[in-house]
Amino acid sequence: MILDAVVPDQVDHEVVGLLGAWLPRRRWYPAKGVDAQLTPVGTVHLADDVRVLLVHARADAVDVVLQVPVVLVSGAPPPGTDPAAVVGTAGGRTVLDAAGDARFLASWLAGADGPGAQVDVAAARVVTGEQSNTSVVLPGPDGVPLGILKVLRTVADGVNPDIDVPRHLVESGWDGVPAPLAWVQARWTPPGGPTAVGYLGVLSAFVPGAQDGFELACARAGEGRAFGDLAGELGATVAGMHGALVRAFGAEATPDGGAALARALMDRLAWASAAVPSLAARADGVRALADEVARVAATPPRQRVHGDLHLGQVLRSTGRWFVIDFEGEPLAPLEARTRPDLALRDVAGLLRSFDYAAAVGGLTGAPAAAWTADARAGLLAGYGVDGDDASSLLLRALELDKTLYEAVYEARNRPTWEPIPQAGLDRLLG
Template sequence: MSLIARTSPDDARLLEVLRGWLPTRRWFPAKGASTDLSAVGSFALADDVTVLLVRVRAGSIDVVLQVPLVLVDGADDEAIGVLDGRSVLDGAGHPAYLRAWLAAADGPGADVDVDAARVVTGEQSNTSVILPGARPGILKVLRAVAAGENPDVDVPRHLVAVGWQHVPAPLAWLQGQWPGPDGSLVTGYLGVLASFVDAAEDGFELACAYAARGESFAAAATDLGAITASMHVALVSAYGVDASDQGPQEVARAVAGRFSWALSAVPSLARFADGVADVVAQVRSLPTAPPRQRVHGDLHLGQVLRSHDTWFIMDFEGEPLAPLEQRTRPDLALRDLAGLLRSVDYAAAVGGLTGADAAAWTADARDGLLRGYGGGDQTLLRALELDKTLYEAVYESRNRPTWLPIPIAGLERLTR
């Protein structure tokens, strides 16, 4: 089923109720900026359940947010505000919303208890709700909605269809239609319910704990490398490969461009210029590069779960605010491996390792990942890891300056 958004005078009135609340949400995309908010339309899932679509514009940001709401009679301590004497509640984890969502969704379905639902805290860009039951699931409410296929729904469905079992299987999904920028209807996903991975440990937290104990992560890393390689094989089976000619020269240009961008933001990176130039030259000298294919696109230890001694890979959405075309573009499979390798450095640092101890632990874990993955051009891999590390240096300098030494240490290793 694809819901169709309708416009109602209540949409603008609901937006006024939400106007002060929205910027306080972790998933609001324009914190601290002057924003223009407008109501796009709404889905009436039930008499007391409305999903309001809000367009947010601030500088280069122009996104449509999905805001599930439940309206109840009388006062409520959890209310965002009041409309016509009814309390307006955040609906994402409310049983009334969950019940209506499941009734409207497509897919094989799940046997869950909506009254026992629990919202996952700490998420930045979406809202996830754990639904216990005989066949438990976790519902991801996509906050920034976009026209077209959402990779976090589409990719797991394709992987399961070709028999790959290391992804939480989609159980239900819901699509909607709403007015696009030119007024014509566009179609996109509103959310997906995936099977719940029980007894799961977050991959990054697990690696940090290993590092804190000084315990080798190599065996677990080898398993993860092998499963990552099998994911890439499954993605080729599901989507094929890109036949266009995009060889080493494009990778070299991208790394050189990334360095120029990073240098303008962090001038102290100038000391790495010769080392970056050497890596770029080595890539340019390669005769060929592997064909591009569908990839995860944002793979790191925080995107994997360890359960019953096996790994599950999740969160195929990529950067939610990036254009859909960019998030689904074929790329080099080694970019996913590079992301995991960078994540190992972060796990060592967050786990408290420094100096020679950090170097030994990360080298051991990195060797495990590479051994499990089973190869790949080391020149290309180094370039892709360098590209990621330059991005990290800019990010940390702007957001977490005390973490800047982590990518700086990576740059020192990759450019020597």
């Protein structure tokens, strides 16, 4: 079932008028620090007092449709309401952010597709600290967390991979991903464009007692405990995921061998050097590796991949690994997030994570090198990476591509972490 957005009414326009002051204080708002133009493009009425506003936000490089679910209540906000959830007053009623509101959750579930779940919406708990979306933990009747609802704050026309990929993985028989239990799609008409159909959110099975993979690896490094055993199990999990992705989505040949990867690597170098000029000193080494990659006659077929796999995208629970967050970069075009790629790119992302875990865990010098070497060997053995020269070369190129990205990211956002990718570049370029 697809929910149809209707033309915004006067109350919707009043609510959007309030959002200019309210949205910049939200962590997930993508246009902080600039004066954005906000335009309502449609409203989904879930109940008499529950609305989902679809708001076009445009400013500089930002051009997205945001989802803002609200509840309209008469009089003052109910006792215990988080002041941050109060948007203002419109149509003579108080406007509340509805993401964790029981009325919104009940009406959302009533309009959702999927197998569903018996949850207690009155005991919902909003997860704090998220950057891109809003997640809400929903317990079952016994009070034990049963599902977690991800409200997508940026919505787009097309199939969202964070919902579509887990659905296909579960249907293919792979259980290494939290199973989707319910999902909602809506239809709206964006400014100057054809009708769009996209996902508003998904309720997925809650993973009990889960440990974040990166935090677990950092703790092990800090305690001087090897990670190779867990990395081996993680490698086997990722290999199982890739096999299931081929069953679900198929694969396609790469007719030009390593040429496409070589071009992408040089493009990455040009972008990185423009952002961080000191990286231009690495140009000869990167070019030499790209030339080697270009001479690879045949590469593995391209397939659907996770695309942003690192230790922060896996959970450890009940003695096994689970893979999460298939959405990719929310502001990236959908086509870029669903394009077939070399499966080894996911492996390269995890290999880079080991360098970060060792550094954040406090290891330096020889102990750091030994810890990461053990973790790398475990992952590659568990995944079953072919040790031939071509596979090693492709993996090295993919690691280098990721490390150049990291060097720019850290220079812009976390200068104290710049030595981590710089050390990676030294190792990869020899």
